[in-house]
Amino acid sequence: MPNLLIELFSEEIPARMQAGAAENLKTLLTNSLVEAGLTYAGAKAFSTPRRLTLAVEGLSAESPTIREERKGPKVGAPEQAIEGFLRGAGLTRDQLEARETPKGAVYFATVQREGQPAEAIVAQALEATVRNFPWPKSMRWGSGSLRWVRPLHSIICLFEDEAGSRVVDLEIDGISSGDTTEGHRFMGSGAFSVTSFDTYEAALKRNHVVLDAQERADHIWQDATNQAFASGLEVVQDKSLLAEVAGLVEWPVVLMGQIGEAFLELPPEVLQTSMKEHQKFFSVQNPKTNRIERFVTVANRETSDNGATILAGNQKVLAARLSDAKFFWENDLRVAKAGMDAWMRQLSNVTFHNKLGSQAERIERIAALAKDIAPQIGADAAQAEQAARVCKADLSSEMVYEFPELQGLMGRYYAKAAGLSDEIAAVCQEHYAPLGPSDVVPSAPLSVAVALADKLDTLTGFWAADEKPTGSKDPFALRRAALGVIRLMRENQLSLRLERFIEMQLVRHIAQLSKSLSQDDIAGGEAVQADGLPKVSKDLMGFFHDRLKVHLKDEGIRYDVIDACLANEIADDLLLVSQQAGALERVLKTDEGANLVQGFKRANNILKQAEAKDGVEYSYGADPKYAETEEEKALFVALDAADVTIKDALADSGFERAMTAMAQLRQPVDAFFEAVQINVDNEVLRRNRLNLLSRIRSVCGQVADLTQLEG
Known part of the structure; x- marks a missing residue:
């Protein structure tokens, strides 16, 4: 199956935008190809300071012909409705077919969309992608209308199949696609042609360009740590700085320099921040003292003096920067040693x-x-x-x-x-x-x-x-x-x-x-x-x-469990609510806990219906002397025991004990419902049993508001 190579070559792209831009190029273009009916086996995106590259493997040679049937308006519908349907389908009146349906005669049309060669689809998709690319910031140059992050110089759009490789013809704002690119700005040998992704990547490397940003980052880190280790030092790890520096160079050359003796007593955080923010330098520290003693800079080219001139220039600029930091530090120390009162007075003039x-x-x-x-x-x-x-x-x-x-x-x-x-x-x-x-x-x-x-x-x-x-x-x-x-x-x-x-x-x-x-x-x-x-x-x-x-929720606790625990008087104690929710979640995962909740809900539903019907609240007065069955008597005993245990446990924030005591009510509650009828003719027994249900609700309700639980 054919392969596709795309390169968008421009002036320097800001490092912070490169990774996102490469991903956007891949997403936008492959989505467009799929929407047009093409398939592909894989796609990889790359970025360097001067180029975005996309390699698509296993692209289908053409999109399939698609036939679809569309249902139109009813026969006899207003002429405007029929004409609108015809325009949308790209058909004429004689291509409509009237069919009987349960709702009467309806027009149907068969629409056929012919397949297109992949090259035509790629040309359309790439132009749309480039013209609508979502740069955080973009610019126009010359007299054209194209907006890009920096002036765009050339476009490679290369289609490779069994017959060989060929350029997919397209033109965007006067820039025609081709098969040539350039290597490193200073060390490259000029423009060169490519025939596939493999030849492209190899030719770039010969022209001092490492295409893969991760490969550049790995090289920087490996070389920096090796140089530091050779001096008995170690590089301070900074992943964000490493990613940024890898986006500043196409051919990373790692150099380690000295920090002036006058600045070594500055706090290490000051040295590190100053070098990172202003110079994009890595800090190198002495592992025995944690003192920052050297720095690592990454140049974008090799030089005949092995970077000595570059390093000398960087050390000179760094000295100026650190002189400012030293000045601030010494001035601030004088104020601090006086008690910091002057600073606190100044805050009266700073609006929050x-x-x-x-x-x-x-x-x-x-x-x-x-x-x-x-x-x-x-x-x-x-x-x-x-x-x-x-x-x-x-x-x-x-x-x-x-x-x-x-x-x-x-x-x-x-x-x-x-x-x-x-x-x-x-x-x-x-x-x-x-x-x-x-x-x-x-x-x-x-x-x-x-x-x-x-x-x-x-x-x-x-x-x-x-x-x-x-x-x-x-x-x-x-x-x-x-x-x-x-x-x-x-x-x-x-x-x-x-x-x-x-x-x-x-x-x-x-x-x-x-x-x-x-x-x-x-x-x-x-x-x-x-x-x-x-x-x-x-x-x-x-x-x-x-x-x-x-x-x-990120810890795996359900929202309804949290709501059940928030509906009580300790809701403003976030620690206790958290502990309570965790304990309830664990209990609900047991058979006893899950089944007890069902029994609780059954009791609550019966109780609510009776209270609505009778116009009274059944909330007290359950008396064991009216219990007729062994199951009813056992529930009285179990509720009394659970009530005491739960109260004692909650007094010490022992939510696990309280939840366990509640879950142990499962068996007596289940047995009660199996053996006892609530709504009996004897009104004394009925009221007593409803008050017993209220006791289930109140005892379990001490732990959490179980009515909030779903299911």
Whole structure:
């Protein structure tokens, strides 16, 4: 079967766009070919800084002829309807056939779509793909209308079958397809022709171009680690930087250089960030001291001096960059050693949000909440308040202004320079965490207290200001903050009644909003008022519950199980809800648990029907002296025992024990329903048995609201 080779050769494509563009080329083109009726065995996409390449193997030579029957309007339908059907099918009136159907005579037409050669389909598909390519950013050049990420120079579109290879003719904005390309911009030997993917890839390599981005990345990493190992050092792993650098070069040449002695005492994170962000250098550290001592750069060409000139130039530029970093570091240390008061004063002039005040006002709120939370989780309240007041001081530092991604980390260095304890210094770095689902969660009580306060202040603030997430839009990362609170509580086994702290912080925000907003804004619904606090608190807890459902669903717990556990008085304790949901999920996977739920639902349905019919609530008064059968008496005994066990277990958050005790009711409940009729003529017996069903509902309902369970 034929093969297809496509190359789109242009000026340099930004590294961050290459992988996505290669995948888009493959998806768009192969989808178009399949829609046109072609099949293929496999497709691979490649990218380099100057080209996107697609190789399709086992392409069918032509699309099949397709015959399909279409049902049209009824015989006698308005002429306009018949003419519209004919136009859509590309037929004339004499090609219609009238047939009798259960709904009367209807016109039918047989439409035949002739097959096309694969080359014609490829030409149409490639032109459409190029003209409508989804670049994040694109440009026009010259007088043409084509938009591409950078000026497009040439197109290879080569069809290869048993008869040999031939160019698929097409022209896009004055660029005609061909079978020639170029190698490396500096080391290549000029234009050359290709006849297949194999000759194309081999010729590129002879012309100093490695087509496969993964092969380039592997070569860079292997060579860098080998050079570092030879010097007793190791390269700091950075997958995102490796992928980016592999997209900057077609022929990677790895060079290792020295960092000036004057910069070696800079914090390793500063060195690493500065070299990565500005120079795209890898950091090389001494494994014994963790000090960064050298760097690795990747050139795009070989030189006669083995890269000495390139390395000298890079070291000169790096020295200038690191001189700036050293200047920031030394200036910041002077401020930190003076106590960081100057930085904290500056935060009064930094707006956090126009409705929620300055960063300084925000810090005051966080400090107050951290002080409230600390005793509940085993942290010192005074230390929590102190840590919260300094945890964001580094936002005013010169280093964080230059490298915002170092916020928190630099705060830790500066807090230690200010003479604060290691625990408070750790808070400065750790209170931002977790920032994502895979981020490490802090475990030190002081850090946890401030991290919870920080996230709860953010959430309550934006809820108070009526700036909640809508749909997929979440500009203030409030979903991430809620998930952070959930993970902090669950992974540190913290049992906290959140609603109390939410309401505390909402009160503080209302005070802030009354200063930030006019009375017209407040009255117009721009922010919550004091009398609306319970509603806002409940709404925010609902947001936490939605995030918790997603989090627990990822762990394999069903939504209805989570809902059953949220419908109780501990719903604002996210740890207990999680533990309860996990225990219920496990019990429901047993025969006893699943069958008990069916018995519970049966009891509940009978009870609801009787209560609706009689207009009363059967919720107390079941008396064992009216029990007639052994099964009925046994159920009274079993419910009394289970009630005591479940109450004791729940008092100690022993959800497993409580669930097990509930599941053990399966046998007496099943036996009761098999032996006893509820709705008997004797009204005393009927009422007693209905009250006994109510007892089943109340005893099991202590564990979770089983009415929420599906099935």
